[in-house]
Amino acid sequence: NAGVTQTPKFQVLKTGQSMTLQCAQDMNHEYMSWYRQDPGMGLRLIHYSVGAGITDQGEVPNGYNVSRSTTEDFPLRLLSAAPSQTSVYFCASSSGRTNTEAFFGQGTRLTVV
Amino acid sequence: GDSVTQMEGPVTLSEEAFLTINCTYTATGYPSLFWYVQYPGEGLQLLLKATKADDKGSNKGFEATYRKETTSFHLEKGSVQVSDSAVYFCALGSGTYKYIFGTGTRLKVLA
Numbered sequence: 001n002a003g004v005t006q007t008p009k010f011q012v013l014k015t016g017q018s019m020t021l022q023c024a025q026d027m028n029h030e031y032m033s034w035y036r037q038d039p040g041m042g043l044r045l046i047h048y049s050v051g052a053g054i055t056d057q058g059e060v061p062n063g064y065n066v067s068r069s070t071t072e073d074f075p076l077r078l079l080s081a082a083p084s085q086t087s088v089y090f091c092a093s094s095s096g097r098t099n100t101e102a103f104f105g106q107g108t109r110l111t112v113v
Numbered sequence: 114g115d116s117v118t119q120m121e122g123p124v125t126l127s128e129e130a131f132l133t134i135n136c137t138y139t140a141t142g143y144p145s146l147f148w149y150v151q152y153p154g155e156g157l158q159l160l161l162k163a164t165k166a167d168d169k170g171s172n173k174g175f176e177a178t179y180r181k182e183t184t185s186f187h188l189e190k191g192s193v194q195v196s197d198s199a200v201y202f203c204a205l206g207s208g209t210y211k212y213i214f215g216t217g218t219r220l221k222v223l224a
Contacts, residue, residue: 004156031210042202042216043157050210090156096210099145099164104156 002026006091006105013081013112021076021108023091030096032074036087081112115140119203119215134188134218136203145206146186152199193222
């Protein structure tokens with residue numbers, strides 16, 4: 001009963017490095033999304049996908065790329081890390097049916113130095 | 114656009130005290146409303162939800178009622194425990210896949 005699985009849990013990057021945060025879900029959910037959580041700002045939507053092959057920008061997309069080649073996976077790529085991207089990142093999925101909730105992964109704590 | 118406003122924290126209570134965390138929303142249409150809880154070092158977990166006006170969601174002693182007339186979804190618990198210490202997020206679901214979250218309220222319960 002895995003749900004939404006994120007890796008890694010912790011990561012430290014140097015400014016300018018790139019990396020990919022992994023997210024996988026086993027609930028056959030159509031909708032997947034990435035949020036970042038910063039103190040006093042709640043969760044802000046970075047990118048989302050409504051199905052394989054379909055992605056769109058959220059509230060704070062700059063500096064991040066996504067792709068959705070399968071229903072299960074939705075990786076988030078940081079192309080050139082900046083200290084402003086230090087945050088906790090959450091992946092979420094939902095079925096897309098009306099009135100249903102989102103399910104969250106355990107989060108990735110990223111520090112950019 | 115849609116939005117959620119919840120009370121600033123932190124909220125500090127003694128064990129067995131009554132808890133209220135206020136949440137109000139702005140939305141077009143008829144959103145679903147959710148409360149999520151985040152324990153230290155973990156992701157968000159659904160605590161309860163309500164999908165239409167006057168619905169009451171409840172779970173683990175927590176309750177919230179969907180009030181359309183006041184656009185509110187306040188979280189309450191009659192007697193908090195130390196184990197309830199966490200961050201609580203109010204959220205609305207707009208359409209089939211869009212979610213808007215409040216900024217979160219940190220609750221600390223002292224023994």
